[in-house]
Amino acid sequence: MERDGLDALPKKFSPPKVAPAQGQSYQIALCRSDTDRRSAGYGMFATRNFNRGGVILVERAVMVVSTSCFGSCSSIDQLLDPKVRKAVMRLTDVHAGAEATLEGIIRTNGLEVDIGSRDCQGIFLDASRVNHSCGPNAFYRWDPTSLSITLEAVRPIPAGSEITIPYIDCLQSRADRRKQLKTLYNFDCFCKHCDVHWSEPNAAVQSDMNRKEIREFWNLTPSFDDWCTSDAPDDELIDLHTRALEMRAAEGLESYVYKKHIEIIAMCYGSMKDKENFICWIERGRKANMEAKPDVAGVMEKWIQDLRSFPAWGCRARAPAH
Numbered sequence: 162m163e164r165d166g167l168d169a170l171p172k173k174f175s176p177p178k179v180a181p182a183q184g185q186s187y188q189i190a191l192c193r194s195d196t197d198r199r200s201a202g203y204g205m206f207a208t209r210n211f212n213r214g215g216v217i218l219v220e221r222a223v224m225v226v227s228t229s230c231f232g233s234c235s236s237i238d239q240l241l242d243p244k245v246r247k248a249v250m251r252l253t254d255v256h257a258g259a260e261a262t263l264e265g266i267i268r269t270n271g272l273e274v275d276i277g278s279r280d281c282q283g284i285f286l287d288a289s290r291v292n293h294s295c296g297p298n299a300f301y302r303w304d305p306t307s308l309s310i311t312l313e314a315v316r317p318i319p320a321g322s323e324i325t326i327p328y329i330d331c332l333q334s335r336a337d338r339r340k341q342l343k344t345l346y347n348f349d350c351f352c353k354h355c356d357v358h359w360s361e362p363n364a365a366v367q368s369d370m371n372r373k374e375i376r377e378f379w380n381l382t383p384s385f386d387d388w389c390t391s392d393a394p395d396d397e398l399i400d401l402h403t404r405a406l407e408m409r410a411a412e413g414l415e416s417y418v419y420k421k422h423i424e425i426i427a428m429c430y431g432s433m434k435d436k437e438n439f440i441c442w443i444e445r446g447r448k449a450n451m452e453a454k455p456d457v458a459g460v461m462e463k464w465i466q467d468l469r470s471f472p473a474w475g476c477r478a479r480a481p482a483h
């Protein structure tokens with residue numbers, strides 16, 4: 162029997178690295194629109210408040226399929242445990258004709274996961290109900306050793322709000338995003354970042370320009386190491402990363418990169434021995450990592466306790482006075 166796509170799975174799975182929070186933190190429910198009759202079907206909703214970096218869910222994949230086996234999904238169908246198959250076949254297939262197919266379900270719900278060299282899609286029973294937004298409030302991290310994903314809040318999420326992730330690269334222009342979502346997932350996005358009746362005529366153009374600037378940020382911005390050893394003004398890198406944070410917040414794009422900006426700003430202050438600002442920014446970084454990356458938060462805690470243990474403390478060559 163053709164087993165392509167299933168062979169690549171590790172034989173033994175370790176437990177997920179992050180323990181799920183006690184009790185259910187979300188519910189799957191039908192999305193209701195207050196303003197019109199359209200609905201994105203089911204969605205995932207927070208049943209408690211989440212801080213930035215809060216863990217919403219840790220879920221193991223029920224199947225992982227290589228994209229190379231699209232087109233021969235019937236052979237995979239035969240390998241599935243009947244209970245898993247029943248649960249998977251209840252998921253949405255937006256490519257279906259009269260009846261849902263396994264391939265349509267994988268195409269609709271598969272999340273990109275990496276188990277080596279192949280392009281793979283993981284199917285998750287709960288995470289498959291998370292809808293897309295072009296300004297998502299969550300993102301997922303994949304752990305290949307436990308075949309699980311951790312869904313993490315990228316900004317504070319109040320109880321009752323819908324939890325959303327990006328299905329595609331949200332730094333593309335609005336037109337490109339909508340085209341790609343239609344092609345891959347067969348829907349016109351309802352999210353407030355691209356489906357608004359723009360109150361200002363230039364808002365869509367401005368949003369595209371902001372996203373372009375965010376996209377180009379890392380190519381145009383000096384690295385921390387380069388800035389540290391250069392005679393560029395002290396606040397140059399801090400200002401660039403502060404602007405990036407503001408732009409990301411305005412566009413609803415506080416992905417995991419948001420933490421990176423916070424960490425670099427903290428590093429800049431640390432390298433200049435600016436104790437007050439260093440502690441303020443490292444504390445922001447520590448809080449954002451506390452739940453999903455407790456080891457990183459622990460290191461930051463140590464830096465706060467003992468500033469000199471921060472490796473780059475005071476390493477910035479002072480810019481010459483002009």
Ligand SMILES: C[S@@+](CC[C@H](N)C(=O)[O-])C[C@H]1O[C@@H](n2cnc3c(N)ncnc32)[C@H](O)[C@@H]1O
Pocket residue numbers: 200201202203204252253255269270289290291292293294346347348349350351352
């Ligand atoms: C992975 S499923 C998400 C769960 C799905 N809503 C359900 O009821 O099972 C993906 C499908 O949900 C719908 N969807 C997701 N995000 C959407 C959005 N922002 N606007 C409109 N429909 C969306 C689309 O039909 C899409 O193909």
